[in-house]
Amino acid sequence: MHIHYQIDQPVHLDVQMEVRAFTVLLGLSGEGKSILLKAIAGLIPARGSPFGGLAAEQRPIGYLPQGYALFPHLRAWENVAYPLRGSDRRRQAMDLLARVGLGEMAERYPDALSGGQRQRVALARALARRPELLLLDEPTSALDMATRDEILDALISEVHDFGVPVLAVTHDPHLAMLADHMAVLLNGRIAQEGRPQTMFARPVSAGVARLLGFRNCFAGTVEQVDSLGMTVIVAGWPLRAGPREDLRPGMAVTVVIRSEDFVLCDAVDASAENVLCLKLTRLREEGLAWRVRLEGGLSVDMLLARRLCTGRRPTIGETWCVHVAAEHVQVLMEEGGSSRAAGD
Structure with missing residues (x-):
């Protein structure tokens, strides 16, 4: 109807x-x-x-x-x-x-x-x-x-x-x-x-992303586009994302990432793709998870299962390295607009 x-x-x-x-x-x-x-x-x-x-x-x-x-x-x-x-x-x-x-x-x-x-x-x-x-x-x-x-x-x-x-x-x-x-x-x-x-x-x-529960929203600029995806610069952080045919180098974009799509990684992986090392500035228990705020070149909201903290309580001031997979990095061309979702 x-x-x-x-x-x-x-x-x-x-x-x-x-x-x-x-x-x-x-x-x-x-x-x-x-x-x-x-x-x-x-x-x-x-x-x-x-x-x-x-x-x-x-x-x-x-x-x-x-x-x-x-x-x-x-x-x-x-x-x-x-x-x-x-x-x-x-x-x-x-x-x-x-x-x-x-x-x-x-x-x-x-x-x-x-x-x-x-x-x-x-x-x-x-x-x-x-x-x-x-x-x-x-x-x-x-x-x-x-x-x-x-x-x-x-x-x-x-x-x-x-x-x-x-x-x-x-x-x-x-x-x-x-x-x-x-x-x-x-x-x-x-x-x-x-x-x-x-x-x-x-x-x-x-x-739309905010209404759907995305808490991480960053301004960025497209640096590179290739057949496998793209690189977007967000506060000096090069982020790899999936391919989009409508974006070109130099375009201003918005990047949104779900809090639960960030994961912890070892400091030795700091030079790997989509890894950022930030300082823990705020945390609270949220059900069976920690709601974490990380600050550095940018501010990241992260939802972390408590079992991943290996039995120790996170401490304010610690440096954490976090990773997000390219497929979880959503690159938006503009704020607003009207669209039917793909595949419908």
């Missing part, structure tokens, strides 16, 4: 994108993601397609707002039955609850359900309308970290089973990783769109 919506107020948006199976639109808070969903649902004035010109109640859309908006005075089955008509409303509602794994919770009120269970009740209610498109607003916002992955796996499996295309908006890159298709919203437009595997590997701009 192709979506194209233009919105003037309360923010300016001009969004064109594809919705395929479970699609995630990723963007910063305040970028207008929730407003886009309300426009598609017919809840605020906008120009666009599909469903343009139809009143909200006439649009074949299921909509799950943040918080799910369940009626607190109605039981689970009554919430699901609310949009249904006819004498068999209860049977239909019970069937839908059973399909989302909540048949035994049908008599419970929302305050007696967990966050994940309330989400599935809201999903069943949205699907009761037999929608052609399902809209989810920040579906991870009410979920705790301990059960988030399990609940999301169940949610995505359920919407796949129903065969309804889904557009979920979020600022959570983790949800985007689980999508069939994704897009990034920047400055009111789609900055990049494609398969998550492609986009997380090859962002088209520094803005």
